Amino acid sequence: MCKELPGFKYRHDWVRDVLCDVLKWAGISAKKEAPVNFLTDPLEGRSTLRPADILVFGWEGGKHACVDLTGVSPLVGLKDKGFVVGQAVLKAEASKVAKHEKACLENQHVFIPFAFDTFGGLAPNAVRLLNRVQKVINSNSSSLKVSNFVFSRIGFSIQKGVAAQLVARLPAIAL
Template identity: 75%
Template sequence: MFTTGISAKKEAPVNFLTDPLEGRSTLRPADILVFGWVGGKHACVDLTGVSPLVGLGSSAFTVGQAALKAASGKVIKHEKACLDNQHVFIPFAFDTFGFLAPEAVDLLNRVQRVMHSNVMTPRSMDVVFKRLSFAIQKGVAAQLVARLPTISM
């Protein structure tokens, strides 16, 4: 494993990402929990991939609109709970055409800066971005498969 100066855990259990409207416990993990990300506070990163064609029937097509809307919805849903529990919330929203929401770009820029200052070889820096790229591709593939028409026999 390569050391990048960033400590994180995927699917990390946090006990405050609940939906009080559900009336029952809906505990869910943070997609990625980055330890000590901002001012010593941990960051809950929520990965969200969307089709850029979502909601197209209701308005004109705008590049990135679906990803920006998804990021905004995630902030509304989770940011207050994270802040109340001394965490930072970062929506990492992207669409299947490759658009990244500004918060995702900021996160990647910071990861890149940390890696440049802590990692010695270009190959080891490649590993992190290849893993991230694979995770995004896997999410896109799952989204496409979910939309395939079912064939009844």
């Protein structure tokens, strides 16, 4: 979904950048757009090696984690079955797992899909990742101000992406 519409791509990149900044702020070693040379896009019909959106070093049992972000509209598929809260983000997460998890495991990496929707909903794997990062931050800081730092930053970045997309669609005379 992200690569199909420019507004979604902007939001994807913005959330990726903020997540990478949060990881670094927590003292977790990570690199964005890291070439891993085994992620492919089966829809391309050829081997299109692509980087991990974020590569988190030594994340689980000494293995690096490939984090792949996906932003979706929660209204996707509305005409098919009706609106179900959180359904679009769960479907996006499952799609990413089916697409990349096997390649990551075969190459001694962990795969973490990070699916979010424009209303700020997060898929379970994204919540687990953010909870773990928040625990690292909490263990390194005794300040109460950082108790929800991670979720606040990510939520704000999603909202900012939505706002930027809406402003970009305004006619020039409205500005």
